[in-house]
Amino acid sequence: MAKTSWLIEQLKASKDNPLNFTKGTTFGWDYSTHTVTYDPSRRKCDAYLLHEVGHAILGHQGYQTDTQLLEMERAAWDKARELADMYQIIIDDSDIEESLDTYRDWLHSRSLCPHCNSTGLQAASNHYRCAACQHEWRVNEARTCALRRYSTKKRSR
Ligand SMILES: [Zn+2]
Ligand SMILES: [Zn+2]
Structure with missing residues (x-):
């Protein structure tokens, strides 16, 4: 958890395009308020936080089709991985695949x-x-x- 606060400080300090961060019971990115929501109690919080920041950096606003949504999810993870290298955070491939599978199952x-x-x-x-x-x-x-998957x-x- 201490690591997460550290990470958020780093992210805030390094952005040209400032983001807001707010604690919540889920993870999300809201384009209209430029806010990343994160749940610090969640396992692998840092990985999911970086994923949301990935959406933010890529300027994701919404999607029209399921295919587009999956592409955006994958792109946000790619960005999260770049960030993870910068901040020396480990994101497991299996977590990424699990997250994408969740989307595929849900869409299906x-x-x-x-x-x-x-x-x-x-x-x-x-x-x-x-x-x-x-x-x-x-x-x-x-x-x-x-x-x-837990809330819909x-x-x-
Ligand atoms: Zn996402
Ligand atoms: Zn039918």
């Missing part, structure tokens, strides 16, 4: 038609349509990063 599950269980087509960022039965459904928007209700099921 919400793309399944609640009516016939076929894989639907994404008609808009939070709107799917089933090619098999024409059923249409809405899904929650992905707002936060790593902890979504799968309304589409």
